[in-house]
Amino acid sequence: MKAVVLDEERRLALQEVPDPTPGKGQTLVEVRAAGVNYADVLIREGRYPQAPPLPFVPGSEIAGETPEGRRVIAFVRADGGGYAEKAVADADWLFDLPERASFEEGAAFLLAFLTAWIPLTRQVRIAPGARVLVTAAAGGVGSAGVQVARALGAEVVGAVGSADKAERVRALGASGAVTYEEVGGLEPFDVILDQVGGELFSAGVKLLRPLGTIIGIGFAGGAWQPLDPALLVGRNVSVAGFYLARFMKLRPEVVHEAATELLGRWANDEITPVVGATYPLAEADEALRLVAERRSTGKVVLLP
Template sequence: IHPGSNVLVTAAAGGVGTAAIQLARILGATVTAAAGSEEKLALARELGAERTVSYDEIGELDDIDVALDPVGGPVFASCLKSLRPLGVAIGIGFAGGAWEPVDPARLVGRNVGVQGFYLGRLMGFRPELVQEAARELLALWRRGSLRPIVGAEFPLEQANDAHELIAARKSTGKVVLVP
């Protein structure tokens, strides 16, 4: 992601999405955010997304350089459709519960790519890279440039309620359990 990139962030009001919007803006990108409700899209706009779309509209886009998708499934398939030539769709989770097959011929024919990202694996493979990124993120937070979004807090005894909120797709930001 670099200045002038068009970045699509799905699940834009979630913990990963809210951070991704802010980081993409810090890097000089133009952000398009996708989410499942107008309330969630409003949060994305508040965080700096210039354009917002419903999940059904993602496949109509054609100007995305980088798509960051923590959802997977049909949403990831739509992200692939949204890419311009040399664009890349990055799967960073599968909150949707499944992945659809990706046909390499479609990637080659459109000159687009797919990347996967899993922090746990990267921590074991390149811990120094993760440590450096953590230092940079903390510096952004200390300067006030990056604001973690906490959408709800629950006492530890109500962990089930927190899980139900997330499962119902009603949460925004991070849902935090407090001991």
């Protein structure tokens, strides 16, 4: 089969590799679409916290068909392997793709929506009318965060890197969309879901209402800066963090429960994955570059 391989020099190339063999409790999936995530960018650049050994086939989430013809979405987890014509998934992390959904939408769903849903329903409680800020709101996780917060009854503002992305965020249900330079002039929020990090995360702490929480889920804009607890105590606010890959290992039952909740909401048309761009496997390098340079909107998806 063909797969995208990241070699020891961190170059990506489409190569012929042996078909994967499912072990006990695993299922072989004919991959129809594979989601591109920022974690793949970090792995490619050697900045991922738990970097896999090279050579490596990237890709942690897929949509496709089992040998029995079952349409599924799945995590392939830490072993990677999603950027390929075939992949092996643990049966525990295999879910039915909704009947009306495309494979492209399926590959754009699990990671993005779980990364937004779990912190917004388990780490904080959003009451109707709460104000929520979502950063990187035009991307895969950001577009999920906007929809999830809206579904929970919040008033949502999206922050984006450039003004041309603002209308996309409003179309998802946000009441407002601003650039990062404009964030400091906004009224305070009850919850901030941030995947930018750097100076924006530090500024966000000062944009919280009393009892508000900022949730760090990424650092696409730079590493998190040291934070003085006195600032939190004095403002009566809190900081939370969420990392799905590790959480799946520590609390898999919560992730399963959340996935079931999300699939139900998708089936009821309350939320919808946003596919911003598709590329063939041979153009995986360009797909990753699009995400790395923060030029993408919605989820970028590879098609074998």
